[in-house]
Every structure is written in structure tokens, then in C-alpha cells.
Amino acid sequence: MSQYASSVQDPPKSIGLAPTFEAIQVVRSPAPQSKLKAILLAIVVVCFNAVGNLSLAWGMKHISDVGVNPIGYVHAMLNPFVACGIVLLVLWLLTRMALMSWADLSFVLPLMAIGYIVAAILGRFVLHEQVGLPQWFGTFLIFGGSVLVGTTHHRSGE
Amino acid sequence: MTEFHEVTKWLLLSVIVISTVLGDLLQSYEMKRSGAQKVTARGLGRLLRIIASRKFLLLSIFCMAISFFAFMALLQKEPLSFAVPASAATFVCETILARFVLNETVGKRRTAGALLVLGGVVLLSR
Incomplete structure (x- = not known):
């Protein structure tokens, strides 16, 4: 040792x-990266995913039917929202890989669930969807669980 | 016809769970082996090269793609809330396999936290 x-x-x-x-x-x-850095990167990863998905969904909604032909997909990618969404999702994949190289999978997973909280907040305040009491209680549980997991050591065997 | 529909639904759900679990396990295994990667522009470029050179990482991304398209196919027929058993089952399987396959230390506090998150995910999608 x-x-x-x-x-x-x-x-x-x-x-x-x-x-x-x-x-x-x-x-x-x-x-080896510190735990604080790992948690901060997890938040960045979650945001890339949430904003990327939102941008992609927004762009796709404002395009006339894509259809099944490849030309339709190429045309869809010319839409700035769709292009921006794809770039963000590629960044999401790469930063997520870097995060996996810093911390345990069982540490990363509960932190990724913060994405559901971001989705609920985006749904409520950007898309003006209804978010009920059980849903807010759910986000509270996810937050509590993530904080609890965040207090454990992020890397086994060190 | 309805029986066929029912079977496809659960088949898609299992495809989503299995491919997500496999993809994440492979990715975690390979990335731990490759050492702490930087998140600068250069580091991300290096990550792209690592993907190209590691079979398991390519397989992992292939699994994520399968999971994504199966999820899209499921959403065309079912409401979003039906996808929740998928994310819940994935979450549980991955935590258990991280403990026994990747040999991660999953103590009481991490288990408790994971269970709270699981409860939250289920509540959120009601």
C-alpha cells in the first residue's frame, strides 16, 4: 500500500x-479529484442533460413533421435549437464519463436524480406545467437522499 | 391484439432496463480504469480518443443508444408515468451491481440516501 x-x-x-x-x-x-469537485461536476452534468433535452424538445416541436427519411433528420439538425440540444447532449456524455472516472457509480447515480428536480422546476416555471404536492414532496425526498449520499466517501478503496 | 401490445410494452421496458444497466456498468468500469480525466476542452478531446480506443466504452455508448430509442418507442404508446418503473428498476439494479460487480463500498448511509431518492422518483411521477 x-x-x-x-x-x-x-x-x-x-x-x-x-x-x-x-x-x-x-x-x-x-x-484523484476531491469530493467537492465531483459534486460540482455532477451538477454541471445534470444541467447539460436538462437544458440539452429542453432545447432539443423545443426545436423538434417547432419543426413540421420529420418523417422517417434521413433528409428529414438532416433538415431538423439545421434548426438552431435542435443543433444546440445535440451539442449540449454530446457535452453531457463527455462530462458524465469524466465524472465516472472521478467517483463511484453508486455515488454518482443518486446525484444524477437531481435532474428530476431540475426537470420539475423547468416544467413549472418555463413550460408552466402543474406540479402537485406529492411531486414537490418527491423532489424534497430526492434532495434529502442526494445530500445523504453526498456525505459518504465518493471513491471506494482510497 | 391487446395481448401483443401488452407483451411489446413489457419487452421494451426490459430492453430499456437491461441496456441502461449494462451501459452504465461498463462505462463506470472503464472510466475508473482510465484514471481521473480532466474536463477542460483538451480533456474532453482526450475523452473522445479514449472512447475510440476502448471496446467496452463503445459498447456502453451503443447500449445507451439502444436504451434511448427503446424509451422513445415506449413513449409513443404509453404515458410518461409508465416509464417510471424503468428508471426505478434501473436505479436499484445499478446500485446493487455497483456493490457486487464493481466492488464499491455501499454503506448504510449511501443505501439510505439511495432509498430516499428512489421514493422521491416514484412520488414525482405519480
Whole structure:
């Protein structure tokens, strides 16, 4: 364990992707990210997803029927809202992958549920949908659960 | 005809759950192996290259795509609230598999938090 810790202090300059066990250990050890950073990135990931979906849905709603032919899809992508939505969802995928490299899956998942809260708030105040008492209680539970999970250590085995 | 409809509905639901769970597990496994990635513009470019070089990551993104299209197909026939068992089942399966397959430490507090979130997700979609 001690020589493992010392490799954290002195990460090698260039990292190959050689698939040996030793190489994997070396690649894994440099610069583990702090929990606060992981939580902040989780919020960024959730926002990319929520705003990306909203933009995509908004754009699709204002396009005449796309149909099943590929030309319809290409035409749809020329819509600025659709294009913006696609870019945001690609960013969502990449930042989510980075987050997975920082923290446990069982730590990330409950935090991702904050997305439901964002969706409820966007639904209420942007799309003017009805959000009832059970729904607000649900968002409260999700928030409480996420805070509880946020107090646990974000990375097993360190 | 209604029986056929019923079968397709549950089939789609299982496809969504299985592909989401598989995709997330593969992604978490590969990303932990690749070390902490940066979220700068350069880091994101590097992530694109990592996707291209890792079979499991490509498979994971393929699974996410299947899950997405199955979800769209389900929404054409069913109201949004029917999709809730899918997200709830995914959430439970992934947490259990993270503990036993990815060997993550899932203590009392994390379990309690996950259960609260699960309750919230179910309530939210009533």
C-alpha cells in the first residue's frame, strides 16, 4: 500500500495505455479529484442533460413533421435549437464519463436524480406545467437522499 | 391484439432496463480504469480518443443508444408515468451491481440516501 501511495506523489510524465495490470494502477493513481469537485461536476452534468433535452424538445416541436427519411433528420439538425440540444447532449456524455472516472457509480447515480428536480422546476416555471404536492414532496425526498449520499466517501478503496 | 401490445410494452421496458444497466456498468468500469480525466476542452478531446480506443466504452455508448430509442418507442404508446418503473428498476439494479460487480463500498448511509431518492422518483411521477 505504501509504494502505491508514493506513486501518487510522483506521477509519471507520459502515460501509455498498455493493458497490463501495472500500467492500469499507474494510470489510475494520479490526481484523484476531491469530493467537492465531483459534486460540482455532477451538477454541471445534470444541467447539460436538462437544458440539452429542453432545447432539443423545443426545436423538434417547432419543426413540421420529420418523417422517417434521413433528409428529414438532416433538415431538423439545421434548426438552431435542435443543433444546440445535440451539442449540449454530446457535452453531457463527455462530462458524465469524466465524472465516472472521478467517483463511484453508486455515488454518482443518486446525484444524477437531481435532474428530476431540475426537470420539475423547468416544467413549472418555463413550460408552466402543474406540479402537485406529492411531486414537490418527491423532489424534497430526492434532495434529502442526494445530500445523504453526498456525505459518504465518493471513491471506494482510497 | 391487446395481448401483443401488452407483451411489446413489457419487452421494451426490459430492453430499456437491461441496456441502461449494462451501459452504465461498463462505462463506470472503464472510466475508473482510465484514471481521473480532466474536463477542460483538451480533456474532453482526450475523452473522445479514449472512447475510440476502448471496446467496452463503445459498447456502453451503443447500449445507451439502444436504451434511448427503446424509451422513445415506449413513449409513443404509453404515458410518461409508465416509464417510471424503468428508471426505478434501473436505479436499484445499478446500485446493487455497483456493490457486487464493481466492488464499491455501499454503506448504510449511501443505501439510505439511495432509498430516499428512489421514493422521491416514484412520488414525482405519480
